Amino acid sequence: GAVVSQHPSRVICKSGTSVKIECRSLDFQATTMFWYRQFPKKSLMLMATSNEGSKATYEQGVEKDKFLINHASLTLSTLTVTSAHPEDSSFYICSARDDGDTQYFGPGTRLTVL
Amino acid sequence: SQKIEQNSEALNIQEGKTATLTCNYTNYSPAYLQWYRQDPGRGPVFLLLIRENEKEKRKERLKVTFDTTLKQSLFHITASQPADSATYLCAPSYGQNFVFGPGTRLSVLP
Numbered sequence: 001g002a003v004v005s006q007h008p009s010r011v012i013c014k015s016g017t018s019v020k021i022e023c024r025s026l027d028f029q030a031t032t033m034f035w036y037r038q039f040p041k042k043s044l045m046l047m048a049t050s051n052e053g054s055k056a057t058y059e060q061g062v063e064k065d066k067f068l069i070n071h072a073s074l075t076l077s078t079l080t081v082t083s084a085h086p087e088d089s090s091f092y093i094c095s096a097r098d099d100g101d102t103q104y105f106g107p108g109t110r111l112t113v114l
Numbered sequence: 115s116q117k118i119e120q121n122s123e124a125l126n127i128q129e130g131k132t133a134t135l136t137c138n139y140t141n142y143s144p145a146y147l148q149w150y151r152q153d154p155g156r157g158p159v160f161l162l163l164i165r166e167n168e169k170e171k172r173k174e175r176l177k178v179t180f181d182t183t184l185k186q187s188l189f190h191i192t193a194s195q196p197a198d199s200a201t202y203l204c205a206p207s208y209g210q211n212f213v214f215g216p217g218t219r220l221s222v223l224p
Contacts, residue, residue, distance in 0.1 A: 004157075006157075032210070034211065042216070043203060043214045043215060043216045043217050044158070044203070044214045045214075046211060046213075049210070049211060091155075093157045093158070095157075101146060101148075101163060101207070102148065102160055102163055103148075103160070103212075104160060105150075105157035105158045105159070105160075106157050107156055107157045108155070108156060108157045110155070
């Protein structure tokens with residue numbers, strides 16, 4: 001089956017620093033990738049949709065200058081949390097979709113900002 | 115705006131019984147609906163997709179129904195096992211993406 005990886009799985013950083021999270025589709029080409037955020041005991045909230053080679057589309061309320069998304073190839077998308085603050089601490093999950101309807105999710109990245 | 119509800123936040127059942135989870139949506143008509151399983155600290159895992167023109171879909175011990183009149187999908191796990199304990203998310207399609215429900219945390223008791 002389709003496999004999506006994320007790196008790192010956990011990251012702890014100081015307030016004010018930037019953190020980059022990678023999302024890779026390992027055995028298929030992802031025309032579209034998605035980034036979600038999930039708070040404890042809550043459902044996934046879509047942050048942005050990115051198509052390879054074009055700018056990401058952000059959901060309402062998501063600051064595009066704070067959450068930088070790059071989708072430079074059909075197998076890699078990155079999310080950079082800039083000038084992170086404690087309120088950015090969360091579980092970030094990416095997903096990738098090929099030409100079908102199903103999204104395949106990565107294992108998630110736990111971000112803790114001190 | 116669209117709204118997704120799942121019948122209960124948590125559901126406890128006895129091993130061997132059938133678990134039935136409910137997903138209701140309002141204010142729109144999704145072209146398809148997916149069900150995912152999520153374990154703590156992990157990303158969701160795809161289980162089943164059912165389209166609006168399909169009434170029922172099965173996969174091993176799993177069965178999903180889709181009633182576009184009631185705007186409801188039911189997710190059944192037959193002969194449930196403790197290993198089925200997890201949070202189950204329904205996700206009706208919305209445009210090129212889909213919207214996740216809040217999830218139901220299922221506990222199968224031995």
